[in-house]
Amino acid sequence: MAISLNESETGDKGEVFRDVQMVPYIESLRKYTQTHFKREEMLQEKVGYAFFDDHKQEHQALIEKLDGLAQSALRANDDTITDAAMDLGSFFADWLTGHVIENDLPMRPYVDRMREHAEKLRALEE
Numbered sequence: 001m002a003i004s005l006n007e008s009e010t011g012d013k014g015e016v017f018r019d020v021q022m023v024p025y026i027e028s029l030r031k032y033t034q035t036h037f038k039r040e041e042m043l044q045e046k047v048g049y050a051f052f053d054d055h056k057q058e059h060q061a062l063i064e065k066l067d068g069l070a071q072s073a074l075r076a077n078d079d080t081i082t083d084a085a086m087d088l089g090s091f092f093a094d095w096l097t098g099h100v101i102e103n104d105l106p107m108r109p110y111v112d113r114m115r116e117h118a119e120k121l122r123a124l125e126e
């Protein structure tokens with residue numbers, strides 16, 4: 001009796017998970033992160049945000065960290081895929097709680113002026 005096995009039944013579950021679920025997830029998160037940072041930096045420049053250079057460096061460091069984790073995840077095998085997925089999840093949790101709360105909060109006094117520019121940018125995008 002012949003039995004047909006697909007990849008997920010042959011012990012390659014981690015790699016199938018990586019290719020089918022993680023790769024598109026990583027690509028969209030990276031694109032979202034870059035777009036978010038670029039937009040934020042554009043608005044900071046428009047309003048003369050006092051901590052622009054430090055904030056931009058923080059963004060760059062986060063992108064580099066994300067790229068490193070993404071590369072590890074893309075090279076992961078069945079033995080390492082769980083750790084790679086956990087590392088990416090932790091990165092985004094840390095990014096949300098760390099960068100957005102601690103580093104983005106000092107922008108508060110600039111928000112009203114940023115909002116005006118954001119509305120103009122939105123109008124240009126439409």
Ligand SMILES: [Fe+2]
Pocket residue numbers: 037040055059099103104
């Ligand atoms: Fe930021």
